[in-house]
Amino acid sequence: MDSLIASSQALATPSTTGYWCPESWRPTQVAAWLILILLLSPLTHAELRERNTKWLEPARSQLTQDKGSMPFFPHRANTPDNLLLRPQDFDDAQVCGACHTEIYRQWRTSMMAHSWEEPIYRALLRHASEATDGQVDNFCTGCHTPIGLTTGQITSAVNRASVEFTAQHNPMPGVDCETCHNISARTGLDNGAYVLSPRTNGKPTKFGPRQDAVSPYHDTLYSGLHTRSDFCATCHNVTHPFSSVAVERTYDEWLESPYSLSGATCQSCHMPGFAGQAAIMGPHREDVASHWFSGANAAVLEYLGQREAAQRARESLRRAAQIEFYDIPAQMVPGEQASVSIKVANVGAGHKLPTGFPEGREVWIDFRVIDGKGTELYRLGAVKDGATEQGTRNFKVHLGDKDGKELDIEVWNATQILSDNRILPKGYDIREFSFLVPADATGPVTLKATLNYWPFPQRLVDHLLGPKQLQVEITPMAEAETSVGLEPVPVIREARSLVAPSRF
Ligand code: HEC
Ligand code: HEC
Ligand code: HEC
Numbered sequence: 001m002d003s004l005i006a007s008s009q010a011l012a013t014p015s016t017t018g019y020w021c022p023e024s025w026r027p028t029q030v031a032a033w034l035i036l037i038l039l040l041s042p043l044t045h046a047e048l049r050e051r052n053t054k055w056l057e058p059a060r061s062q063l064t065q066d067k068g069s070m071p072f073f074p075h076r077a078n079t080p081d082n083l084l085l086r087p088q089d090f091d092d093a094q095v096c097g098a099c100h101t102e103i104y105r106q107w108r109t110s111m112m113a114h115s116w117e118e119p120i121y122r123a124l125l126r127h128a129s130e131a132t133d134g135q136v137d138n139f140c141t142g143c144h145t146p147i148g149l150t151t152g153q154i155t156s157a158v159n160r161a162s163v164e165f166t167a168q169h170n171p172m173p174g175v176d177c178e179t180c181h182n183i184s185a186r187t188g189l190d191n192g193a194y195v196l197s198p199r200t201n202g203k204p205t206k207f208g209p210r211q212d213a214v215s216p217y218h219d220t221l222y223s224g225l226h227t228r229s230d231f232c233a234t235c236h237n238v239t240h241p242f243s244s245v246a247v248e249r250t251y252d253e254w255l256e257s258p259y260s261l262s263g264a265t266c267q268s269c270h271m272p273g274f275a276g277q278a279a280i281m282g283p284h285r286e287d288v289a290s291h292w293f294s295g296a297n298a299a300v301l302e303y304l305g306q307r308e309a310a311q312r313a314r315e316s317l318r319r320a321a322q323i324e325f326y327d328i329p330a331q332m333v334p335g336e337q338a339s340v341s342i343k344v345a346n347v348g349a350g351h352k353l354p355t356g357f358p359e360g361r362e363v364w365i366d367f368r369v370i371d372g373k374g375t376e377l378y379r380l381g382a383v384k385d386g387a388t389e390q391g392t393r394n395f396k397v398h399l400g401d402k403d404g405k406e407l408d409i410e411v412w413n414a415t416q417i418l419s420d421n422r423i424l425p426k427g428y429d430i431r432e433f434s435f436l437v438p439a440d441a442t443g444p445v446t447l448k449a450t451l452n453y454w455p456f457p458q459r460l461v462d463h464l465l466g467p468k469q470l471q472v473e474i475t476p477m478a479e480a481e482t483s484v485g486l487e488p489v490p491v492i493r494e495a496r497s498l499v500a501p502s503r504f
């Protein structure tokens with residue numbers, strides 16, 4: 001334990017990493033040091049390597065004890081020398097937008113641009129902050145407003161204030177240009193394990209994917225990290241800071257999927273290239289990384305007035321899945337049970353379907369049976385009292401507390417995953433339905449299945465924001481329809497049963 005503290009503290013200081021190399025060093029001094037290091041036994045190398053690996057992927061159990069390496073405990077963000085940054089180290093996104101007009105226009109509409117000021121996050125944050133006596137304040141903010149946290153603007157009072165109040169008194173960016181393009185390294189793969197370095201060599205420096213980008217406003221540095229999925233991992237893997245429950249695992253889901261092997265990254269799907277300019281005075285390029293970051297949250301985007309982005313989210317949901325009837329009877333018999341099975345495939349999402357925020361994200365089959373006269377004979381998957389009805393065939397993760405009780409709000413009490421039946425990337429699942437065909441049904445019978453998504457049940461939103469504040473949109477992802485004839489047999493059977501007694 002002691003050695004871990006010593007090594008991680010040492011690594012956070014400029015002299016041992018060499019990363020924050022003082023500008024005043026002359027080449028001769030550097031050479032002298034290099035020779036000295038080489039002369040020291042190989043043990044030093046091994047030690048350094050060991051320290052480095054420990055620093056890069058520390059064992060969580062040890063790390064949570066080691067507050068020295070986590071200045072924003074329990075969040076994993078680091079800054080150079082682990083010092084607080086200054087708000088003036090960062091520009092407002094609008095400043096970047098003056099030159100990066102197209103990228104700014106796209107990003108501005110995204111959920112990440114609103115991650116600090118959106119109502120669902122803030123409502124849950126207030127509950128979490130109050131219930132834990134402020135223990136999770138740093139944690140939540142480190143991903144939802146990284147600059148707010150690392151410039152020391154976050155207090156429990158700020159976290160618990162209303163969106164309107166902070167918009168006036170504590171305006172802070174969500175996940176903005178400066179957040180992502182000042183990330184110089186990562187120290188792990190979850191809980192915000194990024195290093196935010198707004199000034200490198202004493203000047204504003206932006207880390208990006210190009211080797212040949214030249215800007216009159218800032219230095220640019222090529223960053224391989226920005227071209228890979230592990231860049232997104234820092235925030236898109238959320239681990240409970242105290243119980244270690246894997247709350248969100250979008251990155252891990254991707255890593256374990258065929259997409260990671262074929263080289264399809266988060267960026268390939270969420271930042272596809274467009275032909276145009278990354279900056280107004282920059283060159284024309286064939287594949288400028290787009291910044292729409294389209295996901296799934298049409299409901300909140302619509303609430304925020306981001307209609308175009310909401311529409312993009314709906315389209316992205318429609319690309320993700322396919323639904324089809326897998327096994328249906330050739331004919332159905334009135335008065336008897338019928339069974340139908342439906343196959344749902346995750347064909348477009350590079351992670352589980354759904355992924356992310358576990359208390360809310362839900363995909364389900366709304367299955368209906370309608371007879372020849374248009375009468376609904378059966379339905380499973382309707383919304384009742386603000387939630388999908390009992391027995392709905394859905395795809396969702398369920399978190400539980402230490403007593404095994406399911407949690408839908410108090411995620412901070414999570415100690416276990418009770419169940420997870422979400423669909424793996426490029427995977428599929430088959431679900432069964434059984435229902436009684438009424439004796440007086442008229443054929444043919446139409447079977448309809450709609451695959452739906454919502455970011456959270458209406459009930460959860462009403463609890464967080466109060467009733468009638470936000471209408472949760474149910475987004476249809478895919479549909480299937482087929483019809484089945486009714487067997488004329490029942491009439492014959494009736495006849496038989498009438499005939500039968502006379503035999504005795
Ligand atoms: C005065 C205009 C101007 C402003 C203001 C400006 N940039 Fe740039 N930036 C450029 C130009 C020009 C390029 C090069 C574009 C190219 O080569 O395609 C560039 C490139 C970049 C790159 C790509 C670097 C790489 O290596 O791939 C990033 C990232 C970036 N800028 C971020 C920002 C951020 C963040 C801000 C706001 C703090 C900002 N820029 C403000 C002009 C500007
Ligand atoms: C600094 C933390 C951070 C980083 C780095 C980050 N994200 Fe996010 N991302 C967030 C947060 C926080 C949200 C949720 C915002 C909300 O709903 O309040 C989010 C939401 C999203 C969404 C959901 C949008 C929707 O409509 O449902 C997508 C897609 C996304 N991010 C993609 C990415 C990709 C791709 C990367 C890597 C290139 C990335 N993010 C890197 C923090 C981050
Ligand atoms: C093969 C394409 C593909 C890849 C690769 C991919 N995604 Fe997605 N992503 C999608 C699609 C399609 C959706 C919409 C369906 C859904 O919600 O899963 C989506 C949805 C999301 C959402 C919103 C989920 C929700 O319900 O709120 C987030 C966040 C996200 N992706 C982040 C990531 C991150 C981070 C990575 C990399 C680790 C990644 N994605 C890799 C296609 C992809």
Ligand code: HEC
Pocket residue numbers: 093096097100103104105107108112175176177178179180181208209210226227231267268271278279285287288289291
């Ligand atoms: C969630 C993190 C994130 C946010 C927020 C973000 N970027 Fe980026 N940006 C990236 C990543 C990752 C890449 C590289 C994508 C790739 O190579 O596929 C990138 C690429 C770029 C590039 C180079 C584009 C190219 O292909 O030449 C510029 C310029 C840029 N971003 C500017 C901005 C500006 C300006 C903003 C704010 C309006 C912004 N970014 C917001 C993550 C982000």
Ligand code: HEC
Pocket residue numbers: 118120121122124125128136139140141142143144190191192234235236237238239248295297300355356357361412455
């Ligand atoms: C490691 C980064 C990280 C931490 C820490 C984190 N979040 Fe998030 N949060 C995210 C990402 C990424 C998403 C988006 C996932 C998705 O789209 O499904 C998200 C989504 C959410 C959402 C859904 C918002 C919406 O509109 O759909 C809420 C609410 C939320 N987080 C609350 C919290 C609270 C409260 C905490 C602290 C207890 C917290 N988060 C801690 C990264 C983080």
